[in-house]
Amino acid sequence: MDRLSPATLHRLPAGILRPDYDRTTVATGIVHLGLGAFHRGHQAVYTDALLKDDPRWGILGVSLRSPDTRDALQPQGGLYTVTASDGASRARRVIGALTGLAVAPDDPAGLLARLADPAVRIVSTTVTEKGYSHDPATGALRADDPDVRHDSVNLTHPRSTLGVIVGGLRLRRQAGLPPFTVLACDNLPANGHTLRGLVIAFAELVDRDLARWIAGDVRFPSTMVDRIVPATTDADRTDVSAALGLDDAWPVVTEPFSQWVIEDDFGGDRPAWDVSGAQFVRDVAPFELMKLRLLNGAHSTIAYLGDLMGCETVAAAMAEPDLAGLVEDMMREEVTLTLPALGGFDVTAYRAALLQRFRNPALKHRTAQIAMDGSQKLPQRLLGTISDRLARGLPITRLALAVAGWMRYVSGTDEQGQPIELRDPLAAKLRALADEAGPVASRLAPALLSVTSVFGNDLPADPRFTDAVEAALDSLFRRGCRTTVAQISQSARSSG
Known part of the structure; x- marks a missing residue:
């Protein structure tokens, strides 16, 4: 069976939604850390829905550890299928919001360079609770975390979520560029506030002036994300590929329900996610x-x-x-x-x-x-x-x-x-x-x-x-x- 890809997209059966925009015109405005099923079944779907009207917000998806998602989706040009099912009916949609795929350990310096691109205005995260190198009982930075220790003296080749964010912000400050907004999308209490404190605490290990600049200039909106997105199974792959008539190596299967509440506190421009169903509020x-x-x-x-x-x-x-x-x-x-x-x-x-x-x-x-x-x-x-x-x-x-x-x-x-x-x-x-x-x-x-x-x-x-x-x-x-x-x-x- 042929793979789902830009070249085979036209062969999809009727009833399967596909990108209604020219993907060649989409620019990368978001770098997302943590390219798991949840992001691809949630934030990427909201973003995909607005790219026809505003193609500035394509997503560079970054895996911080494993190359599996990159290896599965690269031959597909970043395309994948989201199936929403309530047990009685199924709605399938091919998502085209990913403009690129990267694996941080393969080229950490290259990743930081991408974060320093002026077109990138948002860096978002779904790295799970354990990905923030913090003490979950207090929200404090775990300075003894091996990746934190490494990154504090090797910030040009970061391993941690915090190291990637601070490394990218440092490059932007050095280049005289405005900072990107950091958008946490994980299940942390006051996730934006928590991530802000962790980023500043880590930056203080590296450069106190940089930490002060981050504290004063970088915005960290909080969010509430809600959609149940299980890990993809081989049975899911078989089912989706049969429906498409094309092989999709890493589809997402989820529920019809989806909710995204976002604190409207961005440092610059932001996508009109509310047009695709998200809710901007003063207090999340x-x-x-x-x-x-x-x-x-x-x-x-x-x-x-x-x-x-x-x-x-x-x-x-x-x-x-x-x-x-x-x-x-x-x-x-x-x-x-x-x-x-x-x-x-x-x-x-x-x-x-x-x-x-x-x-x-x-x-x-x-x-x-x-x-x-x-x-x-x-x-x-x-x-x-x-x-x-x-x-x-x-x-x-x-x-x-x-x-x-x-x-x-x-x-x-x-x-x-x-x-x-x-x-x-x-x-x-x-x-x-x-x-x-x-x-x-x-x-x-x-x-x-x-x-x-x-x-x-x-x-x-x-x-x-x-x-x-x-x-x-x-x-x-x-x-x-x-x-x-x-x-x-x-x-x-x-x-x-």
Whole structure:
């Protein structure tokens, strides 16, 4: 089968949308760091929709580690397919927003030169929580990170996200060019503010004058991004290629729902993303908190407890009545009260939509994928909610079970005695603690709670939190996940 490419685009069947603009006229105005499925199924789609009217905003997609995406899409001229499916219908669209593909380690100096191009006005990021070289409990720079240490003295050949951004900004300052806007699109609390602090802290390791210039002149808008985009499977590739009649080596399969809320704080020109459905606002924080605590918090709960119950996908986990009920009750009873007012936004409808999205059988979003990097995700997805409820003297029954689910997952063996692959930046440390403690809640819970980069200092000192987590973990070990979920769900409901 021939490959999807500019030369074969005309052969696509009717009904498959394709670029409605001349790709040869599109200039690179955005450099995006982190060319994974999420960016290609979210921000790139919004950008693709506006290129007919404004071709200045093509995207140079940069992989910071692996060449796999570049190698898959380069022969396709950067084209790929996005399939949005709700289980009953599918809409397919070929995206042409990528003007180029790069792998940072192949030519780091060349990448910095691209960032210094005056036509580039935005550098955006989806590098996942672990890609920011920070302490997720505090948001502080991890100066001991090996890539940070390397880049602080080798900024012409950076390895880290922060090194790439600061290296590019330094070149622009040296050339007398205005800085680009840095647009974080990851699930970090106050992601623009957080990234700004990390960039400035890193720049101070390199050049304090540069750090002051960044602090004064560079804009870091915050964003809230929302679309469920699972990792692409071989089955997805087969299905998409059959529909196209052309081979697409790395398509994206996602859901129809998509939301992007952006703080309107750019240092210069910006794309009219609102024309393609994004929302520019003065303050992203309420939307971001709602999404982190409701969607992402529920996702992590489903991932750990669902995986322990033997459910490979979110949809399969949501077919478990007790788990689905626990997640719904947690969102309504324990999370919603911690959210700020959203000026007429219907949170009840949003929760209902989330439950429907989680049940979408077309996505096949693997629980093991969501469970990755839990040490980086827990603080903003679950622990902040727990802290807010404890400050109000409110119970945390279901939230504590979610944290205990992570601890049970970290123990390294499932309920059938099979090993659990722990993929986490702190994997070695977590596994060492778990191995030493063994499958005993009274030892394992305190051991993991001692990891201050995850839990900080306040929660591990609060017996309302530690006792609840240890009790839930003990039940997971002794009774198993299904029984524990059922008992805690019913007990929490009866206690009101």
